[in-house]
Amino acid sequence: MFEFFNQPEVIKTIVTIGSMMLFFIGLFGLLTRKNFIKIFMSIAIMETSIFLLFIGLTFKIDFVAPILDSAHLDAAMMNDPIPHAMILTAIVIGMAVLALGVSFAIEYFKLTGKTEIDEMNEMRH
Amino acid sequence: MSRRKINIKRELPTTTLSGFALSGLLVLTILNILLHNMPTKIQTAGDALLKLNATEGVANAVTTVIVFFRGLDTLGEIAVLFIASLGIGLMLHSNSKCNIKAESNFMLQTASKILFPVILLFGIYVMIYGHLSPGGGFQGGVIIASGVLLLLISHKAFEVPHSVIVALETFAGVSYVLIGLIGLLVLDVFLGNFLPHDISQMGLLLSGGIIPLIYIIVGIKVGSEMSMIVQNLIKRDHDV
Secondary structure, three states, X not given: OOOHHHOHHHHHHHHHHHHHHHHHHHHHHHHHXXXXXXXXXXXXXXXXXXXXXXXXXXXXXXXXXXEXXXXXXXXXXXXXXXXXXXXXXXXXXXXXXXXXXXXHHHHHHHHHOOOEHXXXXXXXX | OOOOOOOHHHHOOHHHHHHHHHHHHHHHHHHHHHHHOOOOOOXXXXXXXXXXXXXXOOOEHHHHHHHHHOHHXXXXXXXXXXXXXXXXXXXXXXXXXXXXXXXXXXXXHHHXXXXXXXXXXXXXXXXXXXXXXXXXXXXXXXXHXXXXXXXXXXXXXXXXXXXXXXXXXXXXXXXXXXXXXXXXXXXXXXXOOOOOOOHHHOOOOOOOOOHHHHHHHHHHHHHHHHHHHHHHHHOOOOOO
């Protein structure tokens, strides 16, 4: 029964649908939640969906990880290393952005005692 | 404790939800049409890089792409991480209120003493074997920072030594640029692989020329920066 899932089109469709659902869950949280920390969590969920899409779309059946060793000296049956490298970069940058945003939220809470974007009115006066 | 009154309109915005469902369906349809018409075998840049990979004598192709073919981008990425760490330090330095008020218990303190050397060793292993197995500098650095985080949440008086972090970060940043400049002098290419990298040595620990060296440097830098970030985010109050 698993032969059906071994077709590349089926796998790519599943990965696309799943990562798009994750992306829209994140976007929904980003637009509807009011808490700072929840907004940053939603951004992190959206980032994760993009990582999943990139890695999932370059996955090929019967292909191995791009590591040459004694069993796999041939580069023909290996996955593409470029998306992995790109996503590693993106994870690091996303982590840096998330940490900086959370530090902004912590400092804002310490200074004003507010956690929701509805209550931000310092610039109004 | 009174429960907050739940407003159905606020908790479940039906207009936004239906708009989301429609746009998601549209994107899915377009992507499915694109994927369905995609040829099964495409010659990508990754295939060319995989063929080139063996010339550097490094087993892990992802490491070669990150450190060698995109070495300058990795330098910029480390600069971005450094700027984020600097911003967090500046942002959280002025206010001396503590962020965590919970006390650690005896079990956490004992377990962290046993676990921290193991986590440190595993991080260094992942860092050093980054050119042979999955892993590398970024992953190893983050593992080491997670060990530091364990110490920070378990021991109240523990503080990351600032002078050591400054020395490690300066050493790592300067040596990355110095290795690149030596490559520029020897081979006329910035970050050129000037150390011996024979394909017959592939799979050994001492192989790949400058690539494992640069990944260890990246690991040192990422580990120290992440340790500083978690310490700034936690920031215990020592007076209480």
